[in-house]
Amino acid sequence: MLRALEIRDMLIIDRLELEFQPGLNVLTGETGAGKSILLDSLGFVLGWRGRAELVRQGAAQGEVTAEFHLADGHPAQEILAEAGLPGGDELILRRVNTADGRKTAWVNDRRCSGEVLRALSETLVELHGQHDDRGLLNPRGHRAMLDAYAGHSELMETVRRAWTARSQARRRVETVEAELAAVRAEEDFLRHAVAELDKLEPQPGEEAALDAQRRMMQGAERIRDDVARAFQLLGAEGAEGAMGDALRWLEGVSDKAGGRLESAVAALGRAMIELGEAHSGVEDCLEALDFNPVELEQAEERLFAIRALARKHEVLPDELAGYADTLRGKLAALDAGDADLADLQKALAQAEAEYDTAAGMLSQARLAAGLDLDAAVMTELAPLKMERAVFQTRMEPAEPGPEGRDAVTFEVATNPGAPAGPLNRIASGGELSRFLLALKVCLHGDDRGVTMIFDEIDRGVGGATADAVGRRLAALAEGGQVLVVTHSPQVAARGGYHWRVQKDVTEGATLSTVVPLDAEDRVDEIARMVAGDTITEAARAAARALLTS
Numbered sequence: 270m271l272r273a274l275e276i277r278d279m280l281i282i283d284r285l286e287l288e289f290q291p292g293l294n295v296l297t298g299e300t301g302a303g304k305s306i307l308l309d310s311l312g313f314v315l316g317w318r319g320r321a322e323l324v325r326q327g328a329a330q331g332e333v334t335a336e337f338h339l340a341d342g343h344p345a346q347e348i349l350a351e352a353g354l355p356g357g358d359e360l361i362l363r364r365v366n367t368a369d370g371r372k373t374a375w376v377n378d379r380r381c382s383g384e385v386l387r388a389l390s391e392t393l394v395e396l397h398g399q400h401d402d403r404g405l406l407n408p409r410g411h412r413a414m415l416d417a418y419a420g421h422s423e424l425m426e427t428v429r430r431a432w433t434a435r436s437q438a439r440r441r442v443e444t445v446e447a448e449l450a451a452v453r454a455e456e457d458f459l460r461h462a463v464a465e466l467d468k469l470e471p472q473p474g475e476e477a478a479l480d481a482q483r484r485m486m487q488g489a490e491r492i493r494d495d496v497a498r499a500f501q502l503l504g505a506e507g508a509e510g511a512m513g514d515a516l517r518w519l520e521g522v523s524d525k526a527g528g529r530l531e532s533a534v535a536a537l538g539r540a541m542i543e544l545g546e547a548h549s550g551v552e553d554c555l556e557a558l559d560f561n562p563v564e565l566e567q568a569e570e571r572l573f574a575i576r577a578l579a580r581k582h583e584v585l586p587d588e589l590a591g592y593a594d595t596l597r598g599k600l601a602a603l604d605a606g607d608a609d610l611a612d613l614q615k616a617l618a619q620a621e622a623e624y625d626t627a628a629g630m631l632s633q634a635r636l637a638a639g640l641d642l643d644a645a646v647m648t649e650l651a652p653l654k655m656e657r658a659v660f661q662t663r664m665e666p667a668e669p670g671p672e673g674r675d676a677v678t679f680e681v682a683t684n685p686g687a688p689a690g691p692l693n694r695i696a697s698g699g700e701l702s703r704f705l706l707a708l709k710v711c712l713h714g715d716d717r718g719v720t721m722i723f724d725e726i727d728r729g730v731g732g733a734t735a736d737a738v739g740r741r742l743a744a745l746a747e748g749g750q751v752l753v754v755t756h757s758p759q760v761a762a763r764g765g766y767h768w769r770v771q772k773d774v775t776e777g778a779t780l781s782t783v784v785p786l787d788a789e790d791r792v793d794e795i796a797r798m799v800a801g802d803t804i805t806e807a808a809r810a811a812a813r814a815l816l817t818s
Contacts, residue, residue, distance in 0.1 A: 270289075270291060270337065270338045270718070270720060270749075270750045271289050271335065271336075271337055271393075271394070271720045271750060271752070272288065272289060272336045272337060272338050273286070273287065273288050273289065273334075273335070273336040274286075274287045274289070274307070274310070274311060274314075274333070274334070274335050274336075275287075275332075275333070275334040275335075276307075276310045276331075276332075276333050277331065277332045277333075278324060278325040278328035278329075278330065278331040278332065279306065279309075279310050279313070279323050279324065279325060279331040279332075279333060279366075280303075280306045280309070280310075280320075280323060280325060280331075280781075281303060281306065281325065281772070281779055281780055281781045282303065282306060282310070282325065282780065282781050282782075283325065283780055285781075285782065285783055287307075287768065287783055289720075289750065289752065289766070290750075290765065290766045291746075291749070291750050291765075292746045292747070292749075292750065292751070292765035292766065293742055293743050293746035293751050293753065293763060293764045293765050293766070294750070294751065294752045294753070294764060294765070294766045294767075294768070295753055295755060295760070295761045295763075295764030295766065295767045295768070296752065296753070296754045296755070296768050296769075296770055296783070297754075297755060297756070297761050297767070297768075297769055297770070297794055297798060298769050298770030298771055299771070299772075300756075301772070302770045302771050302772050302781060303770050303771075303772060303781030304754045304770045305724075305754075306781055307754075307770065307783070308396070308722065308724060308754070309323065310323075310333045311333070311335065311394070311722075312396075313333050313364060313366065314333040314334065314335045314362050314363070314364045314374075314386070315335070315362070315386055315387070315389070315390035315393070315394060316364075316374070316383040316384070316385075316386025316387040316389075316390055317387065317390065323366050324366055324367070324368050328368065329367065329368055330365050330366060330367045330368060331365070331366045332363065332364070332365045332366075333363070333364055334361065334362065334363045335361070335362045335363075336359065336360070336361050336362075337359075337360040337361075337362070337393055337720075338358060338359065338360075339356075339357070339358050339359070339360050339718070340358070340718050341358075343392065343718045344392040344718075345360060345389050345392040345393060348385070348388050348389055348392065349376070349377075349389075352376075352381060352385050352388075354376045354377060354379050354381060354385070355377045355379060356377075357377075359377075360376070360377065360389075360393075361375075361376070361377055361378070362374070362375070362376055362386065362389070363375045363378075364386070374386050376389070392718070392719070393719065393720060394719065394720050394721075394722060395719050395720070395721045395722065396722045396724065397705050397706075397709060397721065397722065397723050397724070397726060405679070405692070405705050405708055405709060405712075406691075406692055406705070408677075408678045408679070408691065411662075411677045411678055411679050412635075412672065412673075412675065412676070412677035413672075414679075414712050415635060415638055415639060415642065415662060415677050416635070416638075416672075417712070418638060418642055418711065418712050419634060419635065419637075419638030419641070419642075421631065421634055421635070421638070424627070424630060424631045424634055425631065425672065425673075427627045427630075427631075428624070428627045428628055428631050428671065428672070428673050429671045429672075431620070431623050431624040431626075431627040431628070432624055432669070432670065432671040433671070434620045434623065434624070435617070435620040435621055435623075435624045437620075438613070438616050438617040438619075438620040438621075439617055439620075441613050441616075441617075442610070442613045442614055442617050445606065445609060445610050445613055446610065448602075448606070449603065449606045449607075449610060452599055452602065452603045452606070453603065456600075456603060459596050459599055459600050459603075460600065462582070462593075462596055463593060463596050463597055463600060465578065466578070466589065466592070466593035466596070467593070469571075469574055469575065469578060469589075471575045471578070471586065471589040471590055472590060473587045473590055474587060475575065475586075476572065476575050476576065476579075476586035476587065477587075479568050479571055479572040479575070480572060482568050483565065483568050483569055483572060485557070485558075486564065486565040486568065487565065489557075489558040492558065493555070493558045493559075496551060496554055496555055496558065497555060499551055500548070500551045500552060500555055503544060503547060503548045503551060504548060508544060509541075509544055509545070509548060512537060512540060512541055512544065513541070515537065516534065516537045516538065516541065519533060519534050519537065520534055575589065624669070628669065628673045628674050631673045631675070632664070632673060632674065632675050635664060635673075635675055635677065636664060638662075639661075639662030639664060639677070640662075642662055642711060642712075643660055643661050643662055645711040646660040646704075646707050646708055646711050647659075647660055649706075649707035649708075649710050649711060649741070650703070650704070650707050652733075652734075652737040653703040653706070653707060653730075653734055653737050653738065654703075654730070654733070654734040654737075655683075655700065655703055655704070655707075657683075657684060657685055658681060658682065658683050658684070658700070658704075659681065659682040659685065659689065660679070660680075660681050660704070660707075660708075661679075661680050661681075661682075661689055662677060662678075662679060662680075663677070663678045663679075663680050663689070664676070664677055665678075678691065679691075679692055679708065680692070681704055683700055692704055692705070700729075702725070702726040702727060702728055702729070702730075703726075703730065703734075703738070705726060706723070706726055706738060706741055706742070707741075709721070709745065710741050710744065710745060713745055718749075719749070720749075720750045720751075720752060721745060721746075721749070721750070721751045721752070722751075722752045722753070722754075723742065723751065723752070723753040723754070723755075724754050725754055725755065725756065726738070726742075726753070726755075727739075727755050727756070727757040727759075727760050728756070730757070731757065731759070732759075735757040735758075735759035735760055736759040736818075738757065738759070738760055739757070739759045739760040739761075739762065739763035740763060742760060742763060743763040743764075746765070756798065757798070758795045758798040758799045758811075758812065758815055759815060761791075761794070761795055761798060762795055762812070762815035762816050762818070766785075767785075767786045767790075767791050767794065768783050768784065768785050768786065769783070769784045769786055769790070769794050770782075770783050771783075771784065791812075791816065792809055792812045792813055792816065793809070793812075794812075795812035795815060795816065796808035796809045796811065796812040798812075799811050799812060799815075
């Protein structure tokens with residue numbers, strides 16, 4: 270609810286402070302007195318786009334402050350939390366416009382952007398009038414209005430869940446299809462590469478072993494003769510035979526040497542053992558060096574094949590076996606992919622069927638709700654002297670989405686037999702205002718936390734029709750807050766609180782002021798609205814009658 274509005278140096282307002290109340294708040298005054306300036310100023314502090322030049326001539330800057338009361342759970346609280354701004358039951362918006370066009374805004378004394386102001390304004394204020402393109406005249410919001418009117422929250426939630434499941438199933442199918450397409454694009458390469466790797470069957474560590482074997486065989490011819498000579502010298506005809514003879518001779522005389530040969534005999538025994546091991550090692554080496562030249566050719570051929578395959582696939586030779594496993598995995602996925610894709614496509618078809626069912630139920634409910642809304646609006650149009658007009662809720666197929674697959678538009682035909690069309694294209698100014706009021710009365714639901722503003726919505730009507738407009742505005746204000754700018758005495762008389770907007774000339778400057786009216790002042794103001802500049806006793810009597818009716 271809007272509690273207060275303070276305006277400084279905006280257009281022809283130098284300083285103005287207004288305190289609004291719950292219920293129906295009425296602003297009246299002569300044409301040109303500045304009523305639209307109040308709405309421009311309120312729109313400015315709410316971040317709406319409006320006049321480019323708002324600062325009063327000669328002032329350095331203009332400033333507007335608006336104070337709102339927020340009930341528990343008001344949707345503005347969530348916006349404040351998301352923006353990191355302080356919340357609470359009091360919301361103070363302040364916005365400054367300098368003479369050079371710079372604009373700065375604060376929310377509860379914290380700097381904020383115009384975007385945050387506009388988001389907050391959507392939860393705080395509804396403006397309805399002949400140029401209302403933010404609310405009832407905007408077809409993009411008609412479907413949501415119909416759903417709110419019908420109370421489709423459970424159906425809507427079912428459709429949203431079905432849409433989410435359908436979207437997830439579709440994404441899974443698309444992902445698998447893309448993966449399979451990518452694998453199929455390289456299927457020939459994969460099968461050729463796997464066959465090539467399977468044929469060679471390289472093993473980790475094999476490349477190093479083959480390289481060492483190759484080097485050994487290449488050097489075998491150069492070292493074999495020396496190794497063979499060493500083997501001869503170490504054998505029975507060489508060192509082994511000589512040491513054996515020496516050991517036998519010493520052992521034969523050792524007992525006669527008084528123990529002096531025992532250590533020598535023991536050392537020779539150990540040396541014979543070591544010499545035997547050396548002889549065996551050299552023999553093993555000779556056997557290893559004794560190779561068939563074909564073996565060198567085969568080792569080189571396999572070594573070069575492994576290295577070539579590693580270069581081809583840009584991996585290390587020891588990684589070829591693991592790389593082959595990776596390629597086999599891709600082929601296995603490709604072979605199993607069609608089955609997996611078929612399962613996913615089946616799940617997608619089921620999700621689409623469930624969404625179609627839920628969306629179809631929502632469409633039927635919307636169709637029924639549209640008929641109910643049409644009847645309700647037609648009932649409201651009769652007292653507004655528009656009983657010959659036709660209101661209809663038009664539903665057409667739309668692209669499926671989380672809100673269903675329906676496009677909803679409110680259309681009117683002002684005369685029987687005339688083609689129906691959008692509200693703002695078919696109805697004239699006065700007719701449009703009454704259509705909007707009738708529609709708002711029918712759609713009025715859980716919006717008690719919103720301040721509704723009606724800008725001359727009674728234009729072009731009078732008498733009983735104006736009285737019907739006033740009664741409906743008063744009904745809308747029950748339990749909430751409505752601000753109405755009006756030239757109709759019948760509407761003004763329904764207000765719980767009344768202000769008069771007037772122009773005064775002070776020291777050669779024209780300024781707009783707003784004066785709160787007490788009971789007697791209201792009689793005179795409504796009498797002026799009835800009779801014009803000259804207020805007669807008859808006009809006052811008529812005003813009193815309106816106020817007490």
